[in-house]
Each structure stands twice: as structure tokens, then as C-alpha cells.
Amino acid sequence: MLEEHEKVGLPCKCTGLVSWRTPETVKLPKELIVNKLDKGKFFSPDESWFELKSKKEVYVLDRPGLDKFLFDEAKKEGAEVKTERFENFTRSNVHIKVKTSKGVYETKLLIGADGANSLVAQTAGLEIPKNIYVGMQTTAIGDFEQCAELWFGKNIAPNFFAWVVPENENVARIGLAASSTPKVYYEKFLKSRLGHNGLKPDVAGVIRFGVMKDTVADNVMLVGDAACQIKAFSGGGITYGLIGAQVCADAVEKSFEENKFDYEFLKNVYDKEWKKKLVPGINKGMLFRNIHKLPEFQQNLVFRMVKMFGYKVLTTFDFDLLSG
Ligand SMILES: Cc1cc2nc3c(=O)[nH]c(=O)nc-3n(C[C@H](O)[C@H](O)[C@H](O)COP(=O)(O)OP(=O)(O)OC[C@H]3O[C@@H](n4cnc5c(N)ncnc54)[C@H](O)[C@@H]3O)c2cc1C
Structure with missing residues (x-):
């Protein structure tokens, strides 16, 4: 680590x-x-x-x-x-060589849990929202x-x-x-x-x-903010990151059991799996974000209407959309 x-x-x-x-x-x-x-x-x-x-x-x-x-x-x-600070990596046969501020390490699998400006994602050439x-x-x-x-x-x-x-x-x-x-x-x-x-x-x-097209590359997986496992409406990432980490841990286990670390394998055991769990919530959050696009007078109107008519619905609302 x-x-x-x-x-x-x-x-x-x-x-x-x-x-x-x-x-x-x-x-x-x-x-x-x-x-x-x-x-x-x-x-x-x-x-x-x-x-x-x-x-x-x-x-x-x-x-x-x-x-x-x-x-x-x-x-x-x-x-x-x-x-140590992760700086970059290069590939050599089945391993990748990780260069840090203090040394070089070889690994079959590198997990980038390095936050919203993930250097691991950038080094792997993964497109970031x-x-x-x-x-x-x-x-x-x-x-x-x-x-x-x-x-x-x-x-x-x-x-x-x-x-x-x-x-x-x-x-x-x-x-x-x-x-x-x-x-x-x-x-x-x-x-x-x-x-x-x-x-x-x-x-x-x-x-x-946002939803990243890929959160895996050969020998690389991203998790947490690095993978944008974050609620689009609130910016909360703790719960989603922890769920992502559980799926990631299972994928690491499968990867070592089968000795497979290539893009296709990681895409199936990790990227697709966490997206099944979290992307519906992320998309819902994107929808809620439309409130920001409204002119202020309409925003005021929406708030008033919610107050007048939406109270019953809101008392049973899943607050998880809004917190982390
Ligand atoms: C102002 C603000 C308020 C927020 N409030 C909430 C909230 O109330 N609830 C909620 O759920 N979420 C909230 N979030 C989002 C939440 O902070 C993140 O989703 C969460 O911290 C992500 O955890 P992470 O471990 O993926 O990334 P991070 O917490 O960013 O951790 C990344 C780690 O990687 C290390 N690192 C980075 N680059 C390198 C490198 N090159 N080499 C070595 N180490 C490196 C960093 O030092 C850090 O320890 C908030 C975010 C912000 C900005």
C-alpha cells in the first residue's frame, strides 16, 4: 500500500x-x-x-x-x-513496474485508489470525466x-x-x-x-x-474517487467507494485464482460488476442535477411546489441519494 x-x-x-x-x-x-x-x-x-x-x-x-x-x-x-508517492508505471511481460518517489516495485495488479485526480488512471491512459x-x-x-x-x-x-x-x-x-x-x-x-x-x-x-467508459486496463483497476464511484448529485463518495472496494477485493481474488490480469478479464470481474451496483444511482443523481440548469425563478417554484405537494413522498425519501 x-x-x-x-x-x-x-x-x-x-x-x-x-x-x-x-x-x-x-x-x-x-x-x-x-x-x-x-x-x-x-x-x-x-x-x-x-x-x-x-x-x-x-x-x-x-x-x-x-x-x-x-x-x-x-x-x-x-x-x-x-x-511513497506513486509516479508512474511501465509494462514488462506479465508484470508492471511501478515507479515511486523512493523505488521501483513489480506487480501483477495495480489498484489505483488515488482519488479524483488519479495518476494511476492517467498513466493507464483511462479517460476521466x-x-x-x-x-x-x-x-x-x-x-x-x-x-x-x-x-x-x-x-x-x-x-x-x-x-x-x-x-x-x-x-x-x-x-x-x-x-x-x-x-x-x-x-x-x-x-x-x-x-x-x-x-x-x-x-x-x-x-x-460521471461514468467512466473503463475503470480497468491491463493489470490495472481503479477504485473509489479514482473510478468516479461517486454520487452525481451530492458528490458523496464514501458509501459508493466502499461498495466499489468490496467488488474490487472479490475481483482481485478471482484474478489471482485464475492468474488472469488482462483488460477483458478485469472488465468482466470488476468494471461491469461495480457498474451494475452503482451506475443506476449515479444516473439518478445526474437526473437530479437538472435542478441546477433551471433559471432561479423556476428553482424557487420547484421548491415551493415540493413544500406544498411533495411532503408525503419526501418523508419516505431515500436520503442516500443526497448524502454519502
Ligand atoms: C469538500 C468535500 C466534501 C465532501 N463531503 C463528502 C461527504 O460528506 N460524504 C461523502 O460520502 N463524500 C464526500 N466527499 C467525497 C469524498 O471525500 C470522497 O468520495 C472520498 O474521500 C473518496 O475516497 P478515496 O479513498 O477514493 O479518495 P481520497 O480520499 O482522495 O484518497 C486518495 C488517497 O490517495 C493518496 N494519493 C493520491 N495520489 C497519490 C500518489 N500519486 N501516490 C501515493 N498516494 C497518493 C492520497 O494522499 C489519499 O490518501 C466530499 C468531497 C469534498 C471535496
């Missing part, structure tokens, strides 16, 4: 809001759960809003803690860890209702949304993602929501979504 940073989980690039599906996928230690929420408030550009109650609670996690927990689990299972958003977030003190807030509008967060996720009544994670100049919108949003914009971001990162 190659990781470029000394401290696992840092710098943090995530809010850590996940649905009930995450603790169903991985048995999380209790201390990683910072808060539990069961409702979200959705604000339209004119600040009218509706509330959505989740069927099951969503969890606010200690996000660096989650990485550390998964890292320790991998070590317990025998993973050998090196703090161009839908990119930059997110930034801070931790603020104040009085916060125990619900997730989502704020929409092209003057708030172009093509995405801003969020307030409380850790408790007095502390919240506040941020947004946007397709351009996120810092400008971040400062503007803090000012309108908190009354000041003096807080520097303590979380920042790239969100990339």
Missing part, C-alpha cells in the same frame, strides 16, 4: 456525512460517529425552503478517523505500508439546528450547493462546492450564514463525477 502522506486521513477533503449504508458496509467503531441527523432543510435561491425527513438516520463521521480506522484494518490483515467541482469547508461555532442544510442557487454555489452539517448544537461543518471561483462563493456564503467570513477552510478537495 503506497500513500504519499505521512499522516493518514490528512489533509482532510471531505465533510464526512454518510447514510446508514456506510455502517452497513463497514462495522464502524462508535467513536467515529460524531452526530446523527434525520432531516435535511433545502433552501432555494430566494431562501424559501422545505424539510425532508430521512427514513433512516444519516451519520456525521470523524472523517480522518475513518481513514485511520480503515488503514489500521488493512494493516491488521497484513498490508505492508510505504509512505471532465465534471469537476472544487469544495471547501470550515468548522464554525454558533447555534445550529440538528439538521443538514443544503443551499441552492447560482449565486450561492454554481451548479452545486452549499451545506451546513452540525457536529452538535454549537459546532458545524460549513462549506460548498462550485464549478468556478469556489473561494469567492465560500466567503460570500459564510458571510450570509454566519454574519462574518473570517474562517479559513480546513477541508478542501476536488469532486469529479
Whole structure:
């Protein structure tokens, strides 16, 4: 396992809001759960809003803690860890030679779990979607209702949304993602929501979504953000990444059992398999993204109509579409 940073989980690039599906996928230690929420408030550009109650609670996690927990689990299972930066690879017969900042390794299978700007994907020549958003977030003190807030509008967060996720009544994670100049919108949003914009971001990162044609190449598989296993509406990638990782682990096992590491084999045992599980959700998220294309007056109208007529449907809504 190659990781470029000394401290696992840092710098943090995530809010850590996940649905009930995450603790169903991985048995999380209790201390990683910072808060539990069961409702979200959705604000339209004119600040009218509706509330959505989740069927099951969503969890606010200690996000660096989650990485550390998964890292320790991998070590317990025998993973050998090196703090080195992956640089590139070349192919030689059945192996590939991986060059890092500190050395060269031979492997039959390279798993790129290296995030939204995956160098493994780029080196393998895999086409990466161009839908990119930059997110930034801070931790603020104040009085916060125990619900997730989502704020929409092209003057708030172009093509995405801003969020307030409380850790408790007095502390919240506040941020947004946007397709351009996120810092400008971040400062503007803090000012309108908190009354000041003096807080520097303590979380920042790239969100990339879309369905990649291939997430495998000869001797290579991508997983997590590197494979765009991410919800298109919310940018949440923890649950999908964990599901992708399970399919990936099964595929690795099959690959070694049959001693096959070529594109065709990996396409069948991994790429097609994870897509069966996750692509319907990704496509649904793409559909929901159409809200961003509407002019603001129509967005306001949609929010009002949902508030008036959609409440019954929304109380049984699967919040997993919106969280991670
Ligand atoms: C602002 C923001 C808020 C978000 N909020 C949520 C949320 O609330 N819920 C949710 O589910 N998702 C959220 N996401 C998305 C979520 O962060 C990602 O989906 C998730 O972290 C992906 O995990 P990953 O392990 O695939 O990639 P990453 O977390 O990016 O991990 C990649 C790892 O690879 C390492 N690495 C990269 N390149 C190299 C290299 N060349 N050599 C060695 N190591 C390398 C990195 O150091 C890092 O440790 C958010 C994203 C952003 C930007």
C-alpha cells in the first residue's frame, strides 16, 4: 500500500456525512460517529425552503478517523505500508513496474485508489470525466439546528450547493462546492450564514463525477474517487467507494485464482460488476442535477411546489441519494 502522506486521513477533503449504508458496509467503531441527523432543510435561491425527513438516520463521521480506522484494518490483515508517492508505471511481460518517489516495485495488479485526480488512471491512459467541482469547508461555532442544510442557487454555489452539517448544537461543518471561483462563493456564503467570513477552510478537495467508459486496463483497476464511484448529485463518495472496494477485493481474488490480469478479464470481474451496483444511482443523481440548469425563478417554484405537494413522498425519501 503506497500513500504519499505521512499522516493518514490528512489533509482532510471531505465533510464526512454518510447514510446508514456506510455502517452497513463497514462495522464502524462508535467513536467515529460524531452526530446523527434525520432531516435535511433545502433552501432555494430566494431562501424559501422545505424539510425532508430521512427514513433512516444519516451519520456525521470523524472523517480522518475513518481513514485511520480503515488503514489500521488493512494493516491488521497484513498490508505492508510505504509512505511513497506513486509516479508512474511501465509494462514488462506479465508484470508492471511501478515507479515511486523512493523505488521501483513489480506487480501483477495495480489498484489505483488515488482519488479524483488519479495518476494511476492517467498513466493507464483511462479517460476521466471532465465534471469537476472544487469544495471547501470550515468548522464554525454558533447555534445550529440538528439538521443538514443544503443551499441552492447560482449565486450561492454554481451548479452545486452549499451545506451546513452540525457536529452538535454549537459546532458545524460549513462549506460548498462550485464549478468556478469556489473561494469567492465560500466567503460570500459564510458571510450570509454566519454574519462574518473570517474562517479559513480546513477541508478542501476536488469532486469529479460521471461514468467512466473503463475503470480497468491491463493489470490495472481503479477504485473509489479514482473510478468516479461517486454520487452525481451530492458528490458523496464514501458509501459508493466502499461498495466499489468490496467488488474490487472479490475481483482481485478471482484474478489471482485464475492468474488472469488482462483488460477483458478485469472488465468482466470488476468494471461491469461495480457498474451494475452503482451506475443506476449515479444516473439518478445526474437526473437530479437538472435542478441546477433551471433559471432561479423556476428553482424557487420547484421548491415551493415540493413544500406544498411533495411532503408525503419526501418523508419516505431515500436520503442516500443526497448524502454519502
Ligand atoms: C469538500 C468535500 C466534501 C465532501 N463531503 C463528502 C461527504 O460528506 N460524504 C461523502 O460520502 N463524500 C464526500 N466527499 C467525497 C469524498 O471525500 C470522497 O468520495 C472520498 O474521500 C473518496 O475516497 P478515496 O479513498 O477514493 O479518495 P481520497 O480520499 O482522495 O484518497 C486518495 C488517497 O490517495 C493518496 N494519493 C493520491 N495520489 C497519490 C500518489 N500519486 N501516490 C501515493 N498516494 C497518493 C492520497 O494522499 C489519499 O490518501 C466530499 C468531497 C469534498 C471535496
